[in-house]
Amino acid sequence: MTTLVQAALSIRRGARGSFGYITALVFGLLTWLGTFGAGGRPALEHGVLAAAWAAVVIARGAARVREERRGGQPFFNLELGLLLLVGAHGALQVFGGLISPLYPALYVLLAFMSSVAPRPVGRTLVLFAVAFEAGIYFVTEGHQDPRPFLLHAVFLMLFGLLNLIFTQAEISRVRMQNQRELKDQQERVREDARMFRLVAAPTDSAAADEERLARSSVEEVHQGLFFNLDLMKRTLGLHTCVLLLADETGTRLRVAECVSDRDIESGPFAPGGGAVGAAFQRGIVMNLERLRPGYNGICYYGGSTDVSAFLAVPVRDGNEVRGVLCADRLDDRPFTAADEQMLTDAIAHLLRTLENEQVFLQLERSKREHSVLHRASAALGAALNEQAVLDAALTAAAEIAPFDFAAITHYDAENRVHRVRKAIGDGAENLADLSFRDNTSLTAMAVKNRHYLPYRGEFDAGSQLVYTRKANLTGMQSLLIIPLVVREVAIGTFALAARRRDAFGPRVRPALSALANQVAVALSNAASVKQLEELATTDGLTGCFNKRYFNEQLQAKLSAAERFGRRLSLVITDIDHFKVVNDTYGHATGDVVIRELGEILLRLKRETDVVARFGGEEFCVLCEETETEGAMQLAERVRQELENTVFETELGKLEVTCSLGVATYPQHADDRTALFEAADKALYAAKHAGRNRVAAC
16 A cells, blocks of 8 residues: 555656646647737637646746755756746747747847756757747748748847856856865875775675675685685594584574585574583583484584584684584594694684684775765765755765665754755655754754764664654664764754664764765855855845846847837936935945835836846846836836835934936937946936936936
């Protein structure tokens, strides 16, 4: 039943995840079939289809917002881009197709998507836009002359790719600088790998590597044991020479290796009260002679035997008895003190063989772990966002120490809040949106102490708290929570849990700690890159676009206006006597005034208008397809809104005003520089006329 439920949930998630792509495909086919053609007169069915398209876009956009808040992929992705492109072409078809006067809006849309989308998605959308328009131009509209289409294609690629390249150039520069810390750690890992002489690449699976190492080691140990036992059998004239070792519980014995003239049983055996049991349980040498026929105190024969002389020497490893080395003869020749010493020396040699093999295994594991860290370093270095870092970290951790549950949390030190950024495995679905304040959990303590917990890697759900009482792990016996530390500051935790015992002991803990250090640096770098991506187009104080992005939009919209013979108005606003506000009320109050003006502009602008903070207290608004009169109406509403706003300060109430200048292309200017100068002159004219007013060029 559980399998069926999981399969049903997987199908449901898959259908939900692909619904946007299916909708884009359906609307794309309808557009290619000319369904939206109406000669400029929208019909009722067009409204129904538009409503359905809008509903899907809103639903998928809301889903992307929720995923981004949970630490998932960025908001804008290929799915939304395809929906917007096919929707735009559907709208163009309603109003005349590719020759519609609304067609330049497609350039703006593509430039916008290229700016906000990740680089691979932006490139894909540009190529899709060209290919999709080719189908409409040659198939749906049946044109024969390719030159108009080629011109459109060139402009589509220019608007999309150039904007994408310019936006990402600065991001790439800072990303290279942020990766220097990772390179230092990678070099240390490579030095350790050279010290261990890594000459063979391990397999991709940690389980396969362990199986290969175990098989190789067992074969090596068996060969060494057999050689030593066979040598003693021939030297001492033995009937059987056998090594029995205790199991993990230390209560039963089984044959590790033997050389005998007859078949013997391999065990496991309960030591019992025979000669073998006495040597193992009491840790003494058992030297028996003239055994009666039918003696049944030798467990590996499974019953009575005709052995006449028997010698059992305990295998001691320090103070621990790990097994028994036994020898027997059929003829009546008792074992001498020299024979006992030979077996004792053989035991010392056998223990050295096992110890050497353990060292070899540890070296092999270290080689594999270093290789995993190499691959993890490369993956983390190439990760451009938080989600890619989390995926690379969990993949590497699974290779070092397979787990049943894993999660990475982020710690907000300012608000003292922990938030699960990604969780996989048993019970992960209950932690998807989990956030909690500092408490007595192991997670909070690991962050506070900057030390891994629990100390022995053991977990008891009844007495230990991982996150919260309502969202604790169950069914796990092993747990390791490693703090993610960057420059002595804990930014989160990396938690692994397993149902088996001793899953994260001293053997794997150093490698996992090294991985956690790299993950911490990579997450810090990803946060810096994300912040830079936001700063690349946005003013941090007001949320408006910045000067660089505004200049790009001004040039793009001016080119479109020139091509299609449209109006383009520019509004420049400046706060009156702003220096007096700063000098009297302080810069903090000045920032509040600037932020409020930005909010007013964003609130009153049209959807197609571009608002940017151009510098200091100066803002610009770019109004596409707008005459001077329309731009002045917008400017007047902004002026009145700010004039009616009252700011509460420590010195009492504060009221400020602003002056605004308006210029329009091509009425007042014929290029970008001239248009800006014209609007600036109008602004100064408003100020010289008494301020708190709107003036046109």
